[in-house]
Amino acid sequence: MHIILFDTSALRGRFYPLSYTKPFASLQMGIFSMKEWWEKMTGMQVFLLTEDYLQAGYPLPENEWVYFINAGLLPNRNIWNEIQNLQEGELLKAREGQLLAAKANFDKNEKLAFLQINYSERKVETDYIFIERPYQLxxxxxxxxxxxxxxxxxxxxxxxxxxxxxxxxxxxxxxxxxxxxxxxxxxxxxxxxxxxxxxxxxxxxxxxxxxxxxxxxxxxxxxxxxxxxxxxxxxxxxxxxxxxxxxxxxxxxxxxxxxxxxxxxxxxxxxxxxxxxxxxxxxxxxxxxxxxxxxxxxxxxxxxxxxxxxxxxxxxxxxxxxxxxxxxxxxxxxxxxxxxxxxxxxxxxxxxxxxxxxxxxxxxxxxxxxxxxxxxxxxxxxxxxxxxxxx
The missing domain is CATH 2.160.10.10 (Hexapeptide repeat proteins)
Incomplete structure (x- = not known):
């Protein structure tokens, strides 16, 4: 399986002007970008799903089951363990209802089609950090x-x-x-x-x-x-x-x-x-x-x-x-x-x-x-x- 880090319009918008030219997960934060950090921690190939005008520079996988992860979620072992425990067709949400991750079927033509499907949900149990504003970086x-x-x-x-x-x-x-x-x-x-x-x-x-x-x-x-x-x-x-x-x-x-x-x-x-x-x-x-x-x-x-x-x-x-x-x-x-x-x-x-x-x-x-x-x-x-x- 692969990981797809996906942008949301709100996340990208709050990081303008930095995210005008790149997906959020391509931003540097320390030694790595967010994408590189997830790759180094998980050992998996990570893809980026972003706005249409940016997507040409970021290839996507073939249609398959993947881990979708909200790009604002910082990597850590505990949250990754929860994501890996998701069943096919299951969403991981914050206690406040925000979507953090999903194990879903990726379709190049539909991209985030799983958001329109009535998947089962579970609430996150471990502590995590979610970046929403530049000062939080x-x-x-x-x-x-x-x-x-x-x-x-x-x-x-x-x-x-x-x-x-x-x-x-x-x-x-x-x-x-x-x-x-x-x-x-x-x-x-x-x-x-x-x-x-x-x-x-x-x-x-x-x-x-x-x-x-x-x-x-x-x-x-x-x-x-x-x-x-x-x-x-x-x-x-x-x-x-x-x-x-x-x-x-x-x-x-x-x-x-x-x-x-x-x-x-x-x-x-x-x-x-x-x-x-x-x-x-x-x-x-x-x-x-x-x-x-x-x-x-x-x-x-x-x-x-x-x-x-x-x-x-x-x-x-x-x-x-x-x-x-x-x-x-x-x-x-x-x-x-x-x-x-x-x-x-x-x-x-x-x-x-x-x-x-x-x-x-x-x-x-x-x-x-x-x-x-x-x-x-x-x-x-x-x-x-x-x-x-x-x-």
Whole structure:
């Protein structure tokens, strides 16, 4: 059998702009994406069921019995045991009635047809975590890194750490092959640290766990990182960073502060850019919710949500609880607006739109810097978002 992680419109909508360009389960959370985490824990092949305009990049299995799992459900052994105990044609629901999982027949033509069938139900018995809002990713970030690293460390040994480094709690640190790291301070006493294959941490950097650095990523000289922070592959970090998730290929490589934030793929922060993650009044932070088109509470500390392919000019000042859409070229003086829509060009004229042809060329330019290319499928997704941009 296989697993299908399925999006719901509410889940994807609450994670815009991050989920405009990818299924929810493709988002990074620690060392892995949600999809990769389920695969590593279960040993099963995992498929993603999402919106039609995204689905072409995510193949689905043939018609068969599968485990359907709501993409917002975090993996853990106990909940997986309950899912495996489902009978064919049985649903697993939360005590409040929310669908968590099902063992059902998958039909490529009908997809979620089982929702229309009068299947039997059982209520979940074990504790579980269900992610509904972006700030909950950050609240569970350290836990994700810890649990994911435990999966990696089963039957696998860390590479040796050079004696030039200053290390606290080395038993909680794991280095993959090809890591370059000299004269660095790592403190894993309060959270585990994972350094991915062929990553580089330059001298003078100071890092507290929990922390996960993706494959072929770089931490620049003298960087200060507080847990929990993680990156995807080919990212570059610098300055001061705290409790932030970077998806693949993004750069925050220069001085400036970034905290309590989630950054999409292919984003770039100009030198000197900083964000606010707490209000001067210490009141609740509100962030723009694309699903309800309103401001929603995000806790006492929340910094930035930044969609894929967006870039910030040098010395940008990011407001508390800011949402920057997909493919924005952000520049302009003063404190930035809290909501910057998809395909925005600057902030001084809110009716100025980043033109599609120019945007694609600029993305190609950035991708070339990391020896990557923009695919036709990615262009189709961006065209769909451009045609429906909320600007």
């Amino acid at each position: 950050l609240q569970n970030h350290a836990r994700a890194i810890e649990e994911q690293l435990e999966l990696i460390m089963q039957g696998k040994n860390s590479q040796k750490i050079s004696s030039t480094n200053n290390i606290i709690a080395p038993e909680n640190i794991f280095l993959e092959e090809g890591v370059q790291m000299e004269y660095v301070s790592l403190n894993a006493s309060e959270g585990k640290i994972y350094i991915g294959k062929n990553a580089l941490i330059m001298e003078g950097s100071m890092i507290r766990g929990a922390f996960a650095l993706g494959e072929n990523s770089v931490v620049k000289m003298g960087t200060k990182i507080y847990g929990a922070t993680s990156t995807g592959k080919k990212c570059a970090l610098g300055g001061e960073i705290k409790n932030t998730i970077f998806n693949h290929f993004s750069n925050k490589a220069h001085d400036g502060y970034l905290g309590d934030s989630i950054v999409g793929n292919w984003c770039n922060f100009g030198a000197g850019t900083s964000n606010s993650n707490i209000k001067n009044t210490a009141n609740e932070v509100a962030v723009y919710d694309y699903f309800s088109k309103s401001m929603v509470a995000a806790g006492k500390k929340f910094g930035l949500l930044m969609g894929d392919y967006s870039r910030l000019a040098i010395n940008s000042s990011i407001n508390t609880g800011t949402s920057i859409g997909v493919c924005c070229n952000v520049f302009g003086g003063g404190l930035l607006p809290k909501h910057i829509p998809n395909f925005s060009w600057g902030i001084s004229n809110r009716n100025s739109k980043y033109q599609m042809e120019k945007a694609m060329q600029h993305i190609q330019n950035w991708m070339a810097l990391k020896a990557e290319k923009l695919s036709d499928w990615e262009i189709q997704i961006l065209q769909h978002i451009f045609d429906n941009a909320d600007i």
